[in-house]
Amino acid sequence: MSRPLTARQQHVFDFIVKTMGELGYPPTRAEIAKALGFRSPNAAEEHLRALERKGAIRIIRNTSRGIRLPNQEPQELTETPAAAAPATNEPLPNGLPVIGEVAAGSPILAAEHIDRYCPLPAEYFTPKADYLLRVRGLSMKDVGILEGDLLAVHRTDRVRDGQIVVARLEDEVTVKRFKRQGHQVTLIAENADFAPIEIDLRTQQLDIEGVGVGVIRGGNGQALG
Structure with missing residues (x-):
């Protein structure tokens, strides 16, 4: 300052x-x-x-x-190909796994989902990040989360209204703002072009894969707290 x-x-x-x-x-x-x-x-x-x-x-x-x-913001980040790392579903000590496409029905940190590792410490984010999820689309653009960004995610299923979450709804993993009233959950986009997703927990399965704790712009190493 x-x-x-x-x-x-x-x-x-x-x-x-x-x-x-x-x-x-x-x-x-x-x-x-x-x-x-x-x-x-x-x-x-x-x-x-x-x-x-x-x-x-x-x-x-x-x-x-x-x-x-x-x-x-760190000075500079580079990414290490996943092939150079031992096969594991856990974040490596020297980096966070970067998650690309997520196959239906499989754990988000399954080895086949990990594109590479990014040497950013988990403790850089508060609470600590467990993985980085590559963002698809522009549904969250109004909070500065854009296509190709890496969303730092803290793994938890405990979430408060208003938090940005990684949610799994049936076969789809999506990033949205969370709101719950009783058995009704609304996943809200931060883009007026996208309608909210309404879920009735009595009849639909919803799993929270974590909450967003930061963004790396464009996946190119510019971290945003």
Whole structure:
């Protein structure tokens, strides 16, 4: 951080860090405005721009949650072909498995799903990541998760409303925002072109493969906290 923050800027920065720590993704301008008592999201935007000028955050343009913490980005990452590693379903000590296509009915960390390994420590993310899932499509583009990105995933089936999850519904694995009310679960896209997926747990099987804890942009080594 190049220059000290004002008290108000510090409040905004602290709220961003808190939200990312609790939910795994940054707040929107509207959420910042509501939480901190600003009159409009435009006021929040002014504080975000000031934080960016001071080097406290980095803003990804044209996304509603495009806020990143530069101090969480590693210098450079390379990827190791899976063929060079021992056959195993567990994350290697020196890297996280990169998961490509997932076959129906098989474990997500099955050896045949692992394209390569990325030498990024699991503890880089909070909570720790267990694997990186290559993103297909643009259904989550409004939170800065784009085609070809690697989504860092913490394996758990315990999930809160509002978290971004990797969900398995019948034969499909998908990345969506999770919302539950009783026996009804809604998997929500962050793109107005995609309708939400409605699941009735009384009649449909839904498995949570984990929650998103970070993104590596384009799978090319630029990690976004």
